[in-house]
Amino acid sequence: MPDALFSDPRLAALYDVFDSDRGDLPAYLAIVESLRPERIIDVGCGTGTFAALLAERGYTVVGADPAGASLDVARGKSAAVTWVHAGADELPEVGADLALMTGNVAQVFVTDEEWAGALRGIRGALRDGGHLVFEARRPEFRGWEEWAHEPIFDEESGVERRFTLGAVDLPLVSFRYEYHFDADGATLTSESTLRFRSREEIEESLRTAGFEVLEVRDAPDRPGRENVFIATTLP
Structure with a gap:
C-alpha cells in the first residue's frame, strides 16, 4: 500500500510544494536521449513531473503509480500521458522500449518478494531488447x-x-x-x-529477473551517493 504522502489527497497535493527540486531529471533526460526510445513507461510516476516532461519532448509515455491521489495530481499536468493506476507488479504489457524508476521508487520494495515481483512486472511491460533505468542509494x-x-x-x-x-x-x-x-x-x-540494497545484490536480482546489466553509473547530481543502473531485457 502506498505511503500516505502519495495516497492521501491532501498530502499528494503538497508533494510538489515541498519536493519540487528535480535536479536529477537532466541526467535522466540525457540517458533517455541516448537510448532513443519511442514508448516509455514511468514506473512509480508519482505526481507525474517527469512523465509530463517526457511527453512534452515528443515521447509516447505511460505513467503508472499505485497511488490514486498522486495520479489525480499528475493528470492535471498532461493530457498526452496515458496514466495507469498500477503498481510495478501489475503493469500493462505495453511493449515499452524503456522503463524508468526515478527518485526512491526502486527502494520502496522492502522485501525480496516485492522487489522480484516489481522486476517481473517491468519485464512484462517491456519489449524484447527494451531497457530499464533506475537509481538506488548506496548503503555505504x-x-x-x-x-x-x-x-x-x-x-x-x-x-x-x-x-x-x-x-x-x-x-x-x-x-x-x-x-x-x-x-x-x-x-x-x-x-x-x-530498503538499501548493495550494487551486487541489485545486479544479481536483475539477472534473475531476465535482465542484463549494461552499465552502472554514478549519479551526476549526487556523486558518490547513488548508483544508476542501465539494463536491457534478455530474450
Whole structure:
C-alpha cells in the first residue's frame, strides 16, 4: 500500500510544494536521449513531473503509480500521458522500449518478494531488447545520517512539514513526515521505509529477473551517493 504522502489527497497535493527540486531529471533526460526510445513507461510516476516532461519532448509515455491521489495530481499536468493506476507488479504489457524508476521508487520494495515481483512486472511491460533505468542509494554512504532537518513552513499553503528519522535496521531505514495545516489545525502523518540494497545484490536480482546489466553509473547530481543502473531485457 502506498505511503500516505502519495495516497492521501491532501498530502499528494503538497508533494510538489515541498519536493519540487528535480535536479536529477537532466541526467535522466540525457540517458533517455541516448537510448532513443519511442514508448516509455514511468514506473512509480508519482505526481507525474517527469512523465509530463517526457511527453512534452515528443515521447509516447505511460505513467503508472499505485497511488490514486498522486495520479489525480499528475493528470492535471498532461493530457498526452496515458496514466495507469498500477503498481510495478501489475503493469500493462505495453511493449515499452524503456522503463524508468526515478527518485526512491526502486527502494520502496522492502522485501525480496516485492522487489522480484516489481522486476517481473517491468519485464512484462517491456519489449524484447527494451531497457530499464533506475537509481538506488548506496548503503555505504549512509545518507540517512544527513536527512534530519528543521521544520519547513510553506506560506502559500499554510502547511508546516516536520521530518523524523525512525529505525535504522539495515538494510531498512524508516522515517516519518508530519504535516500541520494552519487552516483547520489538522496534522497528517506519513510513515515510510526504504530498503538499501548493495550494487551486487541489485545486479544479481536483475539477472534473475531476465535482465542484463549494461552499465552502472554514478549519479551526476549526487556523486558518490547513488548508483544508476542501465539494463536491457534478455530474450
